[in-house]
Amino acid sequence: MSVKLNIRQVGDVSVLDAVGRITLGEGSSTFRETVRDLIAKGNKKILVNLAEVSYIDSSGIGELVSAFTTVTNHGGQLKLLSLNKRVKDLLQITKLYTVFEVHEEEGAAVRSFT
Amino acid sequence: MPDHSSGSATRVERLLASNLDSVDIGEGLVLEVALKAGLEEDERHRLGMAVRESLVNAVVHGNRYDARKKVFLSVSANRDRLTVTVGDEGEGFDPSALPDPLAEENLLRQSGRGLLLIQAFVDEFEVRRREPVGTQVLLVKRLAPA
Numbered sequence: 001m002s003v004k005l006n007i008r009q010v011g012d013v014s015v016l017d018a019v020g021r022i023t024l025g026e027g028s029s030t031f032r033e034t035v036r037d038l039i040a041k042g043n044k045k046i047l048v049n050l051a052e053v054s055y056i057d058s059s060g061i062g063e064l065v066s067a068f069t070t071v072t073n074h075g076g077q078l079k080l081l082s083l084n085k086r087v088k089d090l091l092q093i094t095k096l097y098t099v100f101e102v103h104e105e106e107g108a109a110v111r112s113f114t
Numbered sequence: 115m116p117d118h119s120s121g122s123a124t125r126v127e128r129l130l131a132s133n134l135d136s137v138d139i140g141e142g143l144v145l146e147v148a149l150k151a152g153l154e155e156d157e158r159h160r161l162g163m164a165v166r167e168s169l170v171n172a173v174v175h176g177n178r179y180d181a182r183k184k185v186f187l188s189v190s191a192n193r194d195r196l197t198v199t200v201g202d203e204g205e206g207f208d209p210s211a212l213p214d215p216l217a218e219e220n221l222l223r224q225s226g227r228g229l230l231l232i233q234a235f236v237d238e239f240e241v242r243r244r245e246p247v248g249t250q251v252l253l254v255k256r257l258a259p260a
Contacts, residue, residue, distance in 0.1 A: 025134050062224040093234045
């Protein structure tokens with residue numbers, strides 16, 4: 001199964017609920033297009049909920065980084081929510097914990113956007 | 115391609131096409147052997163990721179999706195270790211010449227983390243020239259004694 005993405009609006013924050021796998025191919029391109037679409041529509045506060053993501057490979061990690069850079073370059077913020085242990089491990093190994101702001105609880109994550 | 119199983123030793127070899135379907139097929143094959151060898155779930159996941167990244171490298175960077183070229187996968191397990199080799203027919207590469215993905219200036223690069231993850235997820239990792247052409251990577255996962 002590839003990734004399924006659902007967008008919810010919580011105040012002025014777009015919460016992107018991801019379910020499945022973000023891996024090279026369909027999974028990573030779906031994610032990329034969805035984030036680009038959000039930015040094109042003027043959504044600059046994006047919270048990516050990874051609670052239901054079972055698998056991310058290096059290509060998926062690259063898409064998260066690319067989304068982060070694109071949103072930041074447009075004057076916005078992209079943060080991550082609810083990482084499972086495997087995704088946390090990936091961020092530790094790649095040192096991306098120093099790049100991404102990661103939250104455990106949605107309410108606090110939404111309130112953290114400025 | 116052969117599939118030898120005898121007693122506690124297993125060896126499986128496959129020739130795979132240079133496309134992304136082969137990545138899923140190869141990862142699945144290695145995970146089956148790892149399950150039978152008794153590797154626990156988290157370690158199977160880590161091995162699976164290392165194999166996936168190696169197969170992606172072989173298909174995308176090595177063979178460049180060339181339908182005339184093949185990816186060579188072998189997996190073997192004995193009591194102590196599970197060994198995977200992934201070969202391609204590409205031009206080869208020098209791992210030491212690749213940018214360090216952990217360097218501050220490279221953290222925001224979109225790609226270049228595959229080898230880092232492979233090395234993190236297996237106990238031994240080696241890149242070799244494959245004869246007559248291409249690259250072969252060797253991945254080893256040590257198995258805990260039963």
